[in-house]
Amino acid sequence: MNWKxxxxxxxxxxxxxxxAPAVLALILSGLYIHSPSRAFGFKRMDSARKTHAVAQFxxxxxxxxxxxxxxxxxxxxxxxxxxxxxxxxxxxxxxEFFLSEKKKEYPKYNPGQKILITSLAGLIPVQIIxxxxxxxxxxxRAVKTAGGLNPVRWLHYLAALMMVSSVSVHLYxxxxxSLKKLKSIFTGYA
Amino acid sequence: xxxxxxxxxxxxxxLGTNTCAGxxxxxxxxxxxxxxxxxxxxxxxxxxxxxxxxxxxxAINVLDDLQKNHKAAYILVVEGSIPTRxxxxxxxIGYRNGKAWTALQAVRELGAEARYVVAAGTCAAxxxxxxxxxxxxxxxxxxxxxDRKVINVPGCPxxxxxxxxxxxxxxxxxxxxxxxxxxxxxxYGETIHNLCQRRDYFDxxxxxxxxxxxxxxxxIGCKGPVxxxxxxxxxxxxxxxxxxVKANTPCIGCASPEFPDGxxxxxxxxxxxKLPGIKVTANRVGxxxxxxxxxxxxxxxxxxxxxxxxxxxxxxxxxxxxxxxxRPRLKKGHK
Ligand code: SF4
Numbered sequence: 001m002n003w004k005x006x007x008x009x010x011x012x013x014x015x016x017x018x019x020a021p022a023v024l025a026l027i028l029s030g031l032y033i034h035s036p037s038r039a040f041g042f043k044r045m046d047s048a049r050k051t052h053a054v055a056q057f058x059x060x061x062x063x064x065x066x067x068x069x070x071x072x073x074x075x076x077x078x079x080x081x082x083x084x085x086x087x088x089x090x091x092x093x094x095x096e097f098f099l100s101e102k103k104k105e106y107p108k109y110n111p112g113q114k115i116l117i118t119s120l121a122g123l124i125p126v127q128i129i130x131x132x133x134x135x136x137x138x139x140x141r142a143v144k145t146a147g148g149l150n151p152v153r154w155l156h157y158l159a160a161l162m163m164v165s166s167v168s169v170h171l172y173x174x175x176x177x178s179l180k181k182l183k184s185i186f187t188g189y190a
Numbered sequence: 191x192x193x194x195x196x197x198x199x200x201x202x203x204x205l206g207t208n209t210c211a212g213x214x215x216x217x218x219x220x221x222x223x224x225x226x227x228x229x230x231x232x233x234x235x236x237x238x239x240x241x242x243x244x245x246x247x248x249a250i251n252v253l254d255d256l257q258k259n260h261k262a263a264y265i266l267v268v269e270g271s272i273p274t275r276x277x278x279x280x281x282x283i284g285y286r287n288g289k290a291w292t293a294l295q296a297v298r299e300l301g302a303e304a305r306y307v308v309a310a311g312t313c314a315a316x317x318x319x320x321x322x323x324x325x326x327x328x329x330x331x332x333x334x335x336x337d338r339k340v341i342n343v344p345g346c347p348x349x350x351x352x353x354x355x356x357x358x359x360x361x362x363x364x365x366x367x368x369x370x371x372x373x374x375x376x377x378y379g380e381t382i383h384n385l386c387q388r389r390d391y392f393d394x395x396x397x398x399x400x401x402x403x404x405x406x407x408x409x410i411g412c413k414g415p416v417x418x419x420x421x422x423x424x425x426x427x428x429x430x431x432x433x434x435v436k437a438n439t440p441c442i443g444c445a446s447p448e449f450p451d452g453x454x455x456x457x458x459x460x461x462x463x464k465l466p467g468i469k470v471t472a473n474r475v476g477x478x479x480x481x482x483x484x485x486x487x488x489x490x491x492x493x494x495x496x497x498x499x500x501x502x503x504x505x506x507x508x509x510x511x512x513x514x515x516x517r518p519r520l521k522k523g524h525k
Contacts (some may be wrong), residue, residue, distance in 0.1 A: 032462075034459065035409075035473075036408075038396065043395065044393065044394055044395050045392055045395045046393040046394065046396070047395075060257075064291065067319055098270065098493045098497055132417070137369070137379070137418070138319075140370055141370050144370055144371075147433060147447065147448050147452060148416075148448035148453075149417075149446065149448075150413070150416055150443065150446065150452045150453045150460075151448060151461075152416075153416055153451055153460060154463070157460060158475070161475065161476055161479040164478075164479070164480075164481040164483070165479055167376070168483050168484075169486070172487045172490070172491070175490065176494060176500055177503065179503065179507035179508060180507050
């Protein structure tokens with residue numbers, strides 16, 4: 001019997017490994033669609049577009065499933081920043097900016113992770129709505145206030161840049177902060 | 191007995207406000223039905239700011255008569271945007287009782303009594319060129335000054351068939367199905383990109399590097415993917431001969447609500463971002479985001495290496511990591 005405390009449930013891990021590759025595929029195919037270059041791993045626009053279309057449905061479904069799971073299991077409370085998070089921020093930043101050596105242990109996610117995950121979760125709907133509006137004419141109604149499809153394209157691009165940034169920071173910290181915690185997204189246990 | 195007050199044919203007023211006259215000139219290229227057929231057997235063009243033979247009070251009296259005696263019997267077509275600065279004095283239609291009759295007053299008064307109101311061209315439909323920054327005369331679209339429905343037929347200029355088709359639909363069947371921007375779906379129901387003859391080149395990533403090349407214009411800023419209009423199938427030049435991409439230049443999105451401010455530069459994929467005092471290109475924003483992220487991660491990584499945090503993590507978490515030799519820390523206090 002495993003006496004270690006479980007860090008990520010099976011459902012959370014399964015969903016993570018659906019939306020993580022989907023986000024990666026969306027970023028690479030999206031960058032190719034924005035500026036076609038073989039550096040992004042595609043040779044033809046058609047394959048980049050198909051990848052983008054399949055990955056967006058995977059992301060959309062896993063994102064909705066993750067929200068439902070978060071609500072049912074109440075584990076969204078571990079992720080969404082609250083007043084305590086803001087209070088803990090100065091100490092956390094002091095440590096991350098090498099002004100203090102006291103590493104504080106947090107119940108599950110540190111304030112930085114909470115903000116990062118929440119902003120990623122907030123950027124995804126922006127991408128879904130703007131992406132759908134660029135794709136389906138009837139959905140343009142949802143973004144009419146943006147003033148047209150050119151500004152919508154910009155929003156999609158800007159949110160994508162923010163996602164690239166957030167994902168890079170997320171990857172950097174998972175690879176350098178704690179390898180045990182990194183292991184837990186595969187095995188469930190830290 | 192024929193009642194002379196009731197016109198046999200539908201009446202049209204074609205009013206010019208702040209316009210280059212491109213839309214009226216474009217309409218003259220219509221084919222099947224052509225302009226001649228429009229004015230001889232389909233409708234009666236009672237007033238036309240460009241082609242009318244009369245001027246001065248003679249011309250204004252025609253408008254007065256239509257407004258007073260033919261309520262809900264005429265179609266008002268407005269070409270151009272409406273200046274609102276100085277109570278609209280930057281566009282004067284004529285003089286009434288010795289006073290300037292501004293376009294703002296005219297469209298409000300004539301629009302209130304019209305059966306249908308149609309905005310011809312992007313300026314009338316969305317503000318367009320005359321409403322572009324810095325917009326000294328504070329031009330706005332027709333819809334912005336009217337509290338009734340305006341049917342928008344954008345384009346810079348309009349394709350003659352878009353206007354001829356809309357007018358004929360209004361006369362024969364009533365209002366056509368409109369989209370969210372009040373444009374007839376008949377002509378603006380699909381993107382240029384989805385109708386484009388060069389779509390195969392796009393799908394296979396065969397792109398033109400400069401105007402004049404016979405490939406897909408995407409990489410030199412073609413706005414076809416974000417512009418709804420049927421230019422590729424309907425085409426232009428009266429005889430339906432060509433359209434911008436066929437002439438080896440990118441689509442500049444002239445039928446879009448954000449044209450021109452929201453989609454310049456025309457030869458770039460994304461418009462520039464304009465902040466007070468600065469203008470940044472999309473690629474610069476991308477580059478800047480990448481550099482800032484890389485610098486941030488790089489600086490933190492360097493700090494983690496120099497303070498020994500990274501080594502500590504590896505020592506603690508790696509199997510056999512305890513045997514790793516950790517560099518002494520830089521700071522005294524870091525034990
Ligand atoms: S030329 Fe323009 S509209 Fe045609 S396929 Fe290329 S991007 Fe699309």
